[in-house]
Amino acid sequence: MADVKIVNQETLSNSKYRLELFEIETTQNGQTETQKREIYFRPAATTILLHDPERKTVLLTRQFRLPVYLSRKRPELIIEACAGLIDDGELPEHAIVREVEEETGYRISEIRQIAEGFSSPASFMEYVYFFTGIYSQDLKVNEGGGKKKKENI
Incomplete structure (x- = not known):
């Protein structure tokens, strides 16, 4: 399983339900990768x-x-x-x-x-x-x- 670190979290919308932009770092098998993901909280x-x-x-x-x-x-x-x-x-x-x-x-x-x-x-x-x-x-x-x-x- 990868280690996950949340580097940044930003609210993009909070109109009806929340939409967040996450920047994360994942480390697996010694390799670290940065990713951005939009998550909708329904x-x-x-x-x-x-x-x-x-x-x-x-x-x-x-x-x-x-x-x-x-x-x-x-x-x-x-x-x-x-x-x-x-x-x-x-x-x-x-x-x-x-x-x-x-x-x-x-x-x-x-x-x-x-x-x-x-x-x-x-x-x-x-x-x-x-x-x-x-x-x-x-x-x-x-x-x-x-x-x-x-x-x-």
Whole structure:
């Protein structure tokens, strides 16, 4: 394992989440190397693949994602598994049940954690909890569509 020394740390942005520029020195096998890395400090998140075993279907969401739009590689509305950030003090399993109801309108209770890990460890501090869950038509309690955003950041 390499020895790591943080030489400099600078905040590049602190608008919604913090973006830091790190200058580090790593020493491995007697060789020292200097590197610069931008690290984005996003909170932990959850995601779930919902399925209806009776109808043999899965439930996904369609959302606008600016990075996808800017890449021009895909349509601006993409299909993805239901997901969201974990609020301070909230358990991952509570966060995903909340997100499912907000985004899809289904009130689910039968979930199972299948994995967890960093979303993109080279540049993000975001840690993601992965779940599967069961939904059915009788669990629909509202229209879903997500929580309306109050900020334009």
